[in-house]
Amino acid sequence: MTTPLRRRQVLGLGLAGLGTAVVGPLLWDRVQHSAARAQPAGATRLGSVGGVADLELVASATPGRLPGGPATLLTYNGRSPGPLLEVNAGDQVRLLLRNDLQEPTNLHFHGLHIPPTGSGDNVFLTVPPGGSFSYEFTLAKDHPAGLFYVHPHHHGHSADQVFGGLGGALVVRGNLDRIPEVAAASESVLVLKDFASADGTAEAGMGMGMERMLGREGPLLTVNGELNPGLAIPSGGLLRLRLLNASNARIYRLALEGHRMVLIATDGGAIATPEALDELLLAPGERADVLVQGNQTPGSYRLLNLPYQRSGHMGMGQVADAPQTLATLNYAGSVAPLPLPKTLIPVAALPQPERTRRFSLAHAMGMGMGGMQHGMGGGGMGGGGMGFVINGQPFDPDRIDTRVSLSSTEDWLIVNDDVMDHPFHLHVNPFQVISRAGRPEAQRRWKDTLQVKAGEEVRIRVTFKDFTGRTVYHCHNLDHEDLGLMGVLQID
Ligand SMILES: [Cu+2]
Incomplete structure (x- = not known):
């Protein structure tokens, strides 16, 4: 999931020259946990084998580094975002959550169609500090293929824990992935998340009450825990960007320089017909699956977050008035041109409401x-x-x-x-x-x-x-x- 950095750009927030601006990879070596389960510690990707996904996430406060100095980040398995979880429709999922935090937590399987009770998507559960819980459910064979989101959902702690770094992407493979044009695309999952700066600043000059009322945004815009990672595309190639807004409150208005983004799925479901977009609005918790064609002059193009004024800010807080760079698409090599899909998966009309x-x-x-x-x-x-x-x-x-x-x-x-x-x-x-x-x-x-x-x-x-x-x-x-x-x- 993590793409090597091609070029690092420190955001224009007075952080220039402060050196490494990486959250995820730096934490790689800091994982001390070793479970009895067959998972490499610090793995960036955890998946299922033979129809069974046996996963473990350890939530902890982990020393790390942000631009501006050392910071304590909230992590799963030492990483923010947590490892990419990848399962198939029809899989049996067992996910052990261990809580090494000093406060209660739990998990929400955002977007999955699974029972809300028992050991399923049960947000009424509390996993106390030092405790653990085994989430167990089976995905239906016809569960939609898509990008989902695993994050804490313990009422009263959700925002603190997500803003602090907890969360990760969950990919369910299935019907959409078997469409030939989609299968031929290379794929990057991009977890978009803002962080407070190392000194804890969310929105400077505002009291905590006001920050929380508006919803906290941080000045550090990361993709998979990195500032401005590189994404590679060959001339003629097709790149599938799977975008997750894992931020606490930030709404992204995304555009890719020189390219249109061809929407193929919204949240957890494919659409029927691809739809070319010049920009894409992504609120917290929303996902979008887009295809990008490598059909421009070879070079580097920025994935941008365009200015977006959330309602109610009334001039308070930080509203960037210039586009911010999230990642950079770099052309490398060439392939015979890959076509876009013409149709995807029908979306049936729901019955008339009762x-x-x-x-x-x-x-x-x-x-x-x-x-x-x-x-x-x-x-x-x-x-x-x-x-x-x-x-x-x-x-x-x-x-x-x-x-x-x-x-x-x-x-x-x-x-x-x-x-x-x-x-x-x-x-x-x-x-x-x-x-x-x-x-x-x-x-x-x-x-x-x-x-x-x-x-x-x-x-x-x-x-x-x-x-x-x-x-x-x-x-x-x-x-x-x-x-x-x-x-x-x-x-x-
Ligand atoms: Cu709200």
Whole structure:
């Protein structure tokens, strides 16, 4: 997964000349853990063998280095991002999580269609400090192939732990990978994540309460833990970039100099027809799979993060006014031109909804401490009792907010009644966007995380398939989630 650095660029944030700007590779040698399992310590990639994935992730605070000095990073197996996990549809997955942190944690299998209960995608579990838990589930044989996201989801700690470095990509291989043109492409998984600088600065000049209210962004923009890694493409070649926004709150607006990005999958699902894009917006938790053709004059081209103003910033915090370089695409060699696929995988229309529900996302001032205890978590927030609510209520793990029937289909109106953007995420079942601000979506696509801008209203449709149990929906700006923007869904 990690591409050798061709050229390092230190971001224009007063960090020039501070030397190595690498998070992941530096941590490679620092892994001290040796498990009884057949995994090389410090491996960048862990996969399944013979239909069984036997995986282990150790969450710990690891000494590392960021531009500006030494820093403590939160890592899986000594790495941030954690090792790339690679499994096949139909695999039996056993994943032992060991918690070497000083606080509770757990795992969420973001985007996977697996049970939300027991040892599945159960975010109500607590793995205490020094404890461990074995997540065990089987992926259906027809589970969508795609890019998924493993990250901590312990309410009150999610944002701190993701912002500190915990998270990693999970690839499920399947039908999309067998399309000949897609199979012929070379592939890079790019985990996009911003870090606070070594002195802990997220957004300079703002109190912690305000940072958390907006959602913390860091000034160091990394790809697979590196600043400006190189990506190689031959003339005529096809490169499949699998993009994951693993940031706490940062929304990326991506563009590749001189090239269009040809979208083939959104979140965890292929689309029906490839779609050429000049730029791509990726909110936290969102993924996109794009093909890039090596059809330009050989040279170097930057993968850029274009300026994006999150709603509600009102001039506060860092909003870059110039494109920032994330990675560099370098031409090397040539091959006979590889074609783009013409069609991908049909996305069937969901049945007509049996009912429509409305979810209003907002913030609330001056909430009583009793009501906000769950929302505040361990982080504290200052700002005089400000939190976030869905339909007027902050998260309470002991309250069921929404009850649905197994196999039923519903439309959900996600209404952002706030002044901030709120990327909406539903666990376990993917959804389709029906309309945005009353305008129908051009192409059906599978989503599990969706940017909903301030003031916007989006209609999504979801069928609650296969699994009963309790799960959640929430804002994937994880500071907002920890501050209460989450609801409990019971599927009966
Ligand atoms: Cu939010």
